Amino acid sequence: MSQKEIIGKGTIAKLKEILSERKLNNIFLVTGKSSYEKSGAKDAIEPILSDYKVTHFYDFEVNPKVKDIEKGMEIFKKNNCDFVIAIGGGSVMDIAKSINILASNEGNPTEYIKNQKNIENKGKVLVAVPTTSGSGSEATRSTVVYIDKTKYSLDHEFIIPDYTIVDSQLTMNLPKHITASAGMDALSQAIESYWCIDSTEESKDYARKAIKLIMGNLIDAVDNPTRESREAMAEASFLAGKAINISRTTACHAIAYPITSYFGVPHGHAVALTLAQMLVYNSKVTEKDILDKRGINYVHETLKEIAGLIGADDIQDANKRITSLMEEIGLKTRLSEIGVKTDEDIEIIIKNGFNPQRVNNNPRLLTEETLRNEILDEIK
Known part of the structure; x- marks a missing residue:
């Protein structure tokens, strides 16, 4: 799958154009608990999202667990979300990508995670905005999921984000x-x-x-x-x-x-x-x-x-x-x-x-x- 790359200081503002082009209204926003505000992302995108319905999901652990993905899928489906924005570090990227792809494929998520069933459907449009400089998950077709301390990978071309916005301004306050x-x-x-x-x-x-x-x-x-x-x-x-x-x-x-x-x-x-x-x-x-x-x-x-x-x-x-x-x-x-x-x-x-x-x-x-x-x- 091709990915549109938007790189440079201040490029988070390009999110407005993406939303306008796609003509979608119901956003599933995945962020960290505190990094969203500390990175400056909240101040940068809240004005952009003011005209849209936003379901904000941030209640999950670092290093995504299957239970967190299942919880996110339930919220995602309940609110009929048609667009995904992931803003944060590697765990945020992985959980957003996992929820997005698994919510679009019928059956038990664990069966896909354990490679017992094949992914057949692409998820909704996903924009990945990293606030750390390390995981690279904004550029990959895979996600990490933990089940009982064992690490698994979801891997499919449908998983790679449709857009990635790499704005270094959002990393300036990293500890x-x-x-x-x-x-x-x-x-x-x-x-x-x-x-x-x-x-x-x-x-x-x-x-x-x-x-x-x-x-x-x-x-x-x-x-x-x-x-x-x-x-x-x-x-x-x-x-x-x-x-x-x-x-x-x-x-x-x-x-x-x-x-x-x-x-x-x-x-x-x-x-x-x-x-x-x-x-x-x-x-x-x-x-x-x-x-x-x-x-x-x-x-x-x-x-x-x-x-x-x-x-x-x-x-x-x-x-x-x-x-x-x-x-x-x-x-x-x-x-x-x-x-x-x-x-x-x-x-x-x-x-x-x-x-x-x-x-x-x-x-x-x-x-x-x-x-x-x-x-x-x-x-x-």
Whole structure:
């Protein structure tokens, strides 16, 4: 599905034109509980929405649960909504996209989430307006849903938002810790997309641009935010989202989900925890464990390019630079520092961190044994 992209400071005002063009009246507005006002989005769009019927949905948890989606679907259908606006971070985007697509397909939502039924109908027109710079969900055809602490993905071309408005002005008031975690999510997406076995020249071009923007602007965006650094990070997040929309993410994301579910670590931080070590792990690929059909030389060259993009001389230097970046923006880099302290804790991650689709996208085969010994033990 094609998506109309509207990018730049002040572009939230373009929402008025979209509504006028579409001639729809009954809006389902999905926002965060506090970010909607703190980001400035409320002041920006309430005058635009004053002539429309608006159903405002914000009563849901971070990291969308199926119960929240079912609650939103009931409200969506009851009010006969014909247009969706999602304004917020990754959880807002995911829950809006999930409600929109599932409300348009008959049957139990869980059957679609667990891939027991196929999506057949497109949802209503959806406009995605991110207020963080990290999830990239405004650019993707997938959503994340949790059922009993297990992460599932809805994935279909009908899910991608019809419009995305990337207005950096809405990220100016982001707290440091959210800027840091979201920024590392975007960096992880871009790097994972770059080394993914399903990468293309197009996805690598998006990822390459995203990595350069993040490495040049994340520290400033966290410690001394300027309009320029916020604009760069907003663009980088969108580009990283476009990259993973083509290639998908890989092992770091798979491992991250139980770290978030069981230990309460924000998603972007959880993903970044294994990023540096996964780079080293992938660099040791052999003929016996390579998953990328393009061959060992291709993988080695790709990882060397990633090192260069983050300003490193080699893989070990890249590992240190990623770790140092996390420390500089205030993120813990050791599992013991975020509550993963026992062998039992490690086993929780291993048991629940093996999404076959994501792990098998990695250029080097990752097994439970190698995850334990070569990744998690190295960052305890």
